Every structure is written in C-alpha cells, then in structure tokens.
Amino acid sequence: xxxxxxxxxxxxxxxxxxxxxxxxxxxxxxxxxxxxxxxxxxxxxxxxxxxxxxxxxxxxxxxxxxxxxxxxxxxxxxxxxxxxxxxxxxxxxxxxxxxxxxxxxxxxxxxxxxxxxxxxxxxxxxxxxxxxxxxxxxxxxxxxxxxxxxxxxxxxxxxxxxxxxxxxxxxxxxxxxxxxxxxxxxxxxxxxxxxxxxxxxxxxxxxxxxxxxxxxxxxxxxxxxxxxxxxxxxxxxxxxxxxxxxxxxxxxxxxxxxxxxxxxxxxxxxxxxxxxxxxxxxxxxxxxxxxxxxxxxxxxxxxxxxxxxxxxxxxxxxxxxxxxxxxxxxxxxxxxxxxxxxxxxxxxxxxxxxxxxxxxxxxxxxxxxxxxxxxxxxxxxxxxxxxxxxxxxxxxxxxxxxxxxxxxxxxxxxxxxxxxxxxxxxxxxxxxxxxxxxxxxxxx
Amino acid sequence: xxxxxxxxxxxxxxxxxxxxxxxxxxxxxxxxxxxxxxxxxxxxxxxxxxxxxxxxxxxxxxxxxxxxxxxxxxxxxxxxxxxxxxxxxxxxxxxxxxxxxxxxxxxxxxxxxxxxxxxxxxxxxxxxxxxxxxxxxxxxxxxxxxxxxxxxxxxxxxxxxxxxxxxxxxxxxxxxxxxxxxxxxxxxxxxxxxxxxxxxxxxxxxxxxxxxxxxxxxxxxxxxxxxxxxxxxxxxxxxxxxxx
Numbered sequence: 010x011x012x013x014x015x016x017x018x019x020x021x022x023x024x025x026x027x028x029x030x031x032x033x034x035x036x037x038x039x040x041x042x043x044x045x046x047x048x049x050x051x052x053x054x055x056x057x058x059x060x061x062x063x064x065x066x067x068x069x070x071x072x073x074x075x076x077x078x079x080x081x082x083x084x085x086x087x088x089x090x091x092x093x094x095x096x097x098x099x100x101x102x103x104x105x106x107x108x109x110x111x112x113x114x115x116x117x118x119x120x121x122x123x124x125x126x127x128x129x130x131x132x133x134x135x136x137x138x139x140x141x142x143x144x145x146x147x148x149x150x151x152x153x154x155x156x157x158x159x160x161x162x163x164x165x166x167x168x169x170x171x172x173x174x175x176x177x178x179x180x181x182x183x184x185x186x187x188x189x190x191x192x193x194x195x196x197x198x199x200x201x202x203x204x205x206x207x208x209x210x211x212x213x214x215x216x217x218x219x220x221x222x223x224x225x226x227x228x229x230x231x232x233x234x235x236x237x238x239x240x241x242x243x244x245x246x247x248x249x250x251x252x253x254x255x256x257x258x259x260x261x262x263x264x265x266x267x268x269x270x271x272x273x274x275x276x277x278x279x280x281x282x283x284x285x286x287x288x289x290x291x292x293x294x295x296x297x298x299x300x301x302x303x304x305x306x307x308x309x310x311x312x313x314x315x316x317x318x319x320x321x322x323x324x325x326x327x328x329x330x331x332x333x334x335x336x337x338x339x340x341x342x343x344x345x346x347x348x349x350x351x352x353x354x355x356x357x358x359x360x361x362x363x364x365x366x367x368x369x370x371x372x373x374x375x376x377x378x379x380x381x382x383x384x385x386x387x388x389x390x391x392x393x394x395x396x397x398x399x400x401x402x403x404x405x406x407x408x409x410x411x412x413x414x415x416x417x418x419x420x421x422x423x424x425x426x427x428x429x430x431x432x433x434x435x436x437x438x439x440x441x442x443x444x445x446x447x448x449x450x451x452x453x
Numbered sequence: 454x455x456x457x458x459x460x461x462x463x464x465x466x467x468x469x470x471x472x473x474x475x476x477x478x479x480x481x482x483x484x485x486x487x488x489x490x491x492x493x494x495x496x497x498x499x500x501x502x503x504x505x506x507x508x509x510x511x512x513x514x515x516x517x518x519x520x521x522x523x524x525x526x527x528x529x530x531x532x533x534x535x536x537x538x539x540x541x542x543x544x545x546x547x548x549x550x551x552x553x554x555x556x557x558x559x560x561x562x563x564x565x566x567x568x569x570x571x572x573x574x575x576x577x578x579x580x581x582x583x584x585x586x587x588x589x590x591x592x593x594x595x596x597x598x599x600x601x602x603x604x605x606x607x608x609x610x611x612x613x614x615x616x617x618x619x620x621x622x623x624x625x626x627x628x629x630x631x632x633x634x635x636x637x638x639x640x641x642x643x644x645x646x647x648x649x650x651x652x653x654x655x656x657x658x659x660x661x662x663x664x665x666x667x668x669x670x671x672x673x674x675x676x677x678x679x680x681x682x683x684x685x686x687x688x689x690x691x692x693x694x695x696x697x
Contacts, residue, residue, distance in 0.1 A: 013643075014643035033639060033642035033643070034639045034642065035463045035467070035639045069642075072639050075496035077496065078495055079499045089492075100499075100500060
C-alpha cells in the first residue's frame with residue numbers, strides 16, 4: 010500500500026487531534042515525495058508532527074529503520090531516520106557504545122532527534138544531539154534528495170538541526186556514538202531543600218558529573234520553593250559496575266485512559282511530597298540500570314493515558330543564569346501563583362548553544378512543567394511566555410501546543426533569518442505542519 | 454545454520470533475517486532491488502557482526518531462481534534453510550479493475566512462489582535435507598470478500614506446502630508453513646487493523662521458533678488457529694453477508 014490514507018493525528022500530549030493523510034513504507038524516498046511533513050514515533054507533545062490541513066500527507070518513518078554503516082573504531086554510525094533509540098540501545102549498549110545525547114525517552118527516532126535537536130542530562134558538556142551529527146540525507150520540498158554536513162551545504166545542515174522537520178524530510182542520519190566503559194550508571198541522588206541549593210547543586214554537578222538533572226516539588230512554595238531531588242550520574246567504571254549486562258526490559262502498559270479527576274491538585278501534591286520524602290537521606294549512591302536512569306517513564310507504556318481524555322502538554326523554557334537565580338525563581342513563583350498543577354517539574358543547567366539555527370538550548374536554566382490539559386492551560390502558557398520573553402529566554406518547540414507566532418518572534422530573533430533560509434530550499438512552501446502555521450506564521 | 458531469505462528487505466522477512474543474524478546464523482538475502490539488498494546487508498551485518506551474502510532474485514522472473522540460490526549456496530558454503538517471505542497484497546477492488554494486476558498477484562503469490570520453492574526443495578534434498586519455511590496466510594483459509602484473489606493464491610500455496618511436507622518430510626525436507634493473521638507492515642499500511650493485529654517482530658520470533666522446531670503448520674499469533682477454526686465453520690449465507 011503506497012497510497013496515503015486518511016487518519017487522525019495527535020502528539021504524545023493527545024492534544025490537538027487533527028485530520029490528515031498518512032503514508033507509510035520501508036522506503037522513505039518512495040513516500041516523502043508528496044508529503045508535507047515526516048513523523049517518527051510521535052513523542053513530540055503538541056503539533057510538531059501534525060498535518061497543517063486535512064489533505065496534507067504525513068510520511069511515517071518508523072518502518073525505515075535500517076542501520077547502514079557502523080565503524081567500530083571511530084563509532085561513526087549511519088542509519089535510516091526511522092531507527093528508534095530503543096533499538097539502538099538494545100544493540101549497542103552491550104557492545105560498549107551509547108548515543109552521545111539521549112532525551113528522556115527511548116521511544117524516539119533518529120530523525121526526530123535531529124528535527125527537535127534533542128538534549129539530555131549531559132547538555133552541560135556534550136551539547137545537544139546536533140553537535141554529534143556528521144551528515145544528513147534530506148528530501149527537500151522541491152523533491153530533490155541532497156546530502157548535507159558541516160562542509161557541504163552547512164546552512165541547510167544547521168537549519169535542519171532543530172528545524173522541526175520543516176527544511177526537508179530527514180532520510181538518513183550519520184553521527185558519532187560514544188564509547189562507554191561499562192553499560193551501567195553510577196548514580197548519586199541528593200535531596201535539596203530550596204531553589205538556591207538546587208541551582209548551586211546543578212552547577213556543582215556540572216563540573217564533576219557527566220549527567221545531571223533536578224526534579225522539583227512544584228507545589229512547594231515560600232522558603233521551600235524549588236526544593237527537590239538532584240540526580241547525578243556517570244558511566245560506571247568496569248570495576249564499579251555489575252559484571253553482568255543490564256537485562257533489556259520491557260515495561261508495563263497503562264491499560265486504559267484514566268478519568269480526568271485522577272490528577273487533582275490534591276493528588277499531585279501528595280505524589281510530589283511522597284517522592285520528595287521517599288529519599289530519607291540527603292545523599293544516596295548506587296549503580297543503576299541505564300534505562301532506569303535515563304528513561305524512568307519508559308517503564309510505563311502509554312503513560313500519557315494517565316492524564317485522561319483531555320490529554321496533557323509540557324511547557325519547557327530556558328531562562329538565563331543570574332547570580333541571585335532571579336529568572337528561575339520568578340518563573341517558579343509564577344507557576345505557584347497560577348496554581349500550575351505540574352505533576353513532574355524538571356530543571357537542568359544548559360551548556361553552550363549548539364549548531365542548530367533555531368535549536369532550543371542556550372546557556373541558562375531550563376525548566377519543564379507537565380501540564381494536564383484544562384481550559385486554562387493556554388492562558389497559563391501565555392503568562393509563562395510573557396515572563397520568559399521578558400527574561401530573555403525561549404521555549405522548546407517540541408513541547409507545548411500553545412505558543413503563538415508573535416510570542417515566538419519575541420523570544421527568538423533567529424527565526425526571521427531561518428525562515429528566509431528555509432524559503433531558499435522550499436520556495437513553494439511544500440513542507441509545513443500544524444506547528445509551522447502556529448509558531449512560524451506559515452500561511453494556512 | 455546457513456539460511457537464504459527471499460524477502461528479507463521488508464516487513465516480516467526483515468525481522469526474521471534480523472533475528473537470525475543477531476543469533477549468529479549465516480545469511481544470504483535474495484531480492485529484486487540490488488540497492489535495497491545492499492542496505493539490508495548493511496543492517497544485518499552490523500547486527501550480526503558478520504558478513505551477509507546478497508543475490509538478486511525476482512519473483513516475477515523464474516529464470517533468476519536457480520542462479521540466485523546457487524550464488525547463495527556458493528557464498529555461504531552450503532544451505533540448510535530457505536525462508537520465503539516475499540509477496541504482495543492488492544485489494545480486491547483494484548484487482549477487479551485491472552486484470553494485469555490480478556495476473557501479477559496470482560503469478561507472484563502462487564505460481565512463481567511455488568516454482569521458487571521447487572528450486573529450493575531440489576537443492577535442499579540434494580544436500581541431505583533441510584528446512585523450507587514459507588509465509589502463507591490465514592487469508593487462504595476461507596474465501597472472503599475483500600481478498601478473493603489474494604486468498605485464493607494463499608490457499609493454493611498452503612495446500613502445495615502441505616503436499617510437499619507429506620511427500621518429502623521422511624526424506625529429510627522439513628516444510629514449515631506460517632499462517633500469519635493481520636500484521637502491521639508496509640504491505641498492510643492504510644488498512645484498518647482488526648483485533649489481534651500483530652507486530653512484525655512478534656510474528657518473526659514465532660517464525661524462527663517454528664523453523665527451529667520444524668513445525669509443519671503455524672498460526673501467528675496463535676489465536677488465529679481458533680479464529681479460523683470458527684470462520685471455517687460459518688455457513689455460506691453468513692459469509693455472503695459479512696464484509697470482512
């Protein structure tokens with residue numbers, strides 16, 4: 010079946026749900042010709058991989074998942090864009106190789122990792138995924154297939170990293186894997202009682218640890234504001250690690266959509282307090298499974314159903330560093346004052362800005378809120394954006410479905426030049442998504 | 454085990470070849486498109502950390518069958534097992550509108566698959582036996598409205614494999630007939646998945662197990678054995694009214 014068929018699409022947040030046409034094949038060159046956007050495993054929360062119109066074609070990449078080349082001396086790997094990180098980890102962790110950058114789920118494709126220019130717990134020294142990319146094969150909006158890299162069409166290369174799939178369909182990805190001393194993680198968890206401690210802890214961890222991130226009890230306020238747990242880790246040396254290989258695990262599935270009333274401010278505050286107090290000691294250390302460390306939520310398949318019929322959104326932004334942690338404090342205070350019912354709130358200090366023309370990360374503190382969708386969620390995002398723009402921060406496009414084109418322009422002056430560049434490779438504007446209409450101001 | 458797989462670049466065949474490669478079997482992959490074969494060769498040789506042989510073989514052209522199997526045997530230094538997963542699915546409405554499509558479907562799905570199996574059978578029997586594993590389908594178990602021709606080809610194929618098993622099992626040829634239900638592959642993309650629709654890797658694991666055990670007839674997933682048992686019992690006046 011190579012004919013597009015009508016279906017409905019939504020992202021991981023299950024909002025919005027939009028009609029479009031889908032096409033799927035093991036061969037991406039075969040199906041990307043007339044498609045408006047590519048879609049991988051659909052883990053972007055909002056509308057990044059959703060069609061802009063009911064007649065638009067969405068090319069599903071997940072069947073195109075072949076490894077094409079691997080050099081076991083340099084670690085350079087080339088694969089089709091639909092290869093999942095799950096499969097990559099399954100094959101390469103036991104061999105002593107790992108992706109240089111991993112997001113918080115392994116249910117993503119390589120193409121998606123490039124398009125969103127994903128970052129992970131090692132951003133403070135490794136940067137985002139784009140930093141480790143060597144070359145890409147793309148199908149442009151004109152139908153042409155091209156290779157690009159730092160030396161060949163570097164503009165196209167940089168515009169595609171973090172370009173949300175809007176500069177061309179990503180067909181093949183080549184990047185450098187990282188050698189690891191063992192397939193286990195040596196981790197340390199520290200309980201911290203306020204925001205200043207948390208940010209100081211993150212910055213200290215950046216100097217000594219490969220991986221770090223913080224979880225914040227989003228319902229704590231006043232002098233407890235920003236209290237939470239700081240997770241630190243590095244690959245265990247072979248002397249510290251278990252002598253066995255980590256077993257490859259599958260999680261359990263959320264069996265059905267939960268009713269909306271499960272997640273109330275009351276139940277979430279209970280959950281958050283429980284997580285905080287579950288760590289009785291200030292510091293605990295142990296050797297953990299990399300899947301537990303990097304992908305705690307992957308154990309629960311379809312966890313988005315917990316958020317009920319209305320779905321969820323994430324809101325992730327980065328605000329600049331400041332000696333008094335003012336920007337981050339004001340953001341968290343705003344969340345508390347808006348009674349944002351964030352189930353999981355995550356903080357991380359970012360390292361340098363990467364290659365991606367409009368990539369999200371830049372030096373500062375990034376904060377992520379999980380938001381159950383309610384009628385007021387769009388207004389909450391608008392309030393957040395107002396503050397983030399004023400602080401000189403910006404938002405991650407793969408997350409919330411509400412940020413507007415005007416807000417995006419205010420937060421990201423790079424957008425204008427990127428849009429001009431994009432026009433050069435796709436003069437007729439064939440590539441588009443529901444997101445490009447919403448945040449880039451593409452014509453409807 | 455030295456295995457030749459026809460159809461290893463796509464769908465269930467791709468997953469079967471991956472499982473075999475990852476556990477250390479020696480592979481030759483056969484297919485029509487050399488570029489596509491080379492890409493799968495890359496995939497399988499990285500997974501198996503061993504070289505994979507490639508031979509061009511087109512199910513529309515029986516003259517390619519012998520040379521392709523010979524080349525596989527030469528490169529592997531023998532042949533223990535032949536797996537056939539290649540096939541096409543075209544919906545009934547389109548076949549009815551275009552007789553040449555119907556001719557191709559019947560030729561590829563039945564006549565030439567049988568001719569390929571005959572070629573494989575001769576070679577396996579000539580070298581002290583082996584396993585011939587072919588993907589048929591539950592579609593061949595009962596005449597059904599949306600897949601009259603596809604089902605007929607698969608019915609013929611299943612019956613051929615049954616006969617082959619009866620005739621040659623004692624001579625050392627194990628014939629394994631796999632009958633998958635609906636599997637979510639590129640071939641079925643766009644069709645509404647029915648209940649019990651399976652992922653290709655799950656079916657592939659069952660295929661490999663069937664090859665190892667030399668099982669003559671396997672439904673994958675297993676539930677289809679019982680579903681089809683019921684469907685075979687449905688009277689014709691019911692089948693005429695059902696749309697599936």
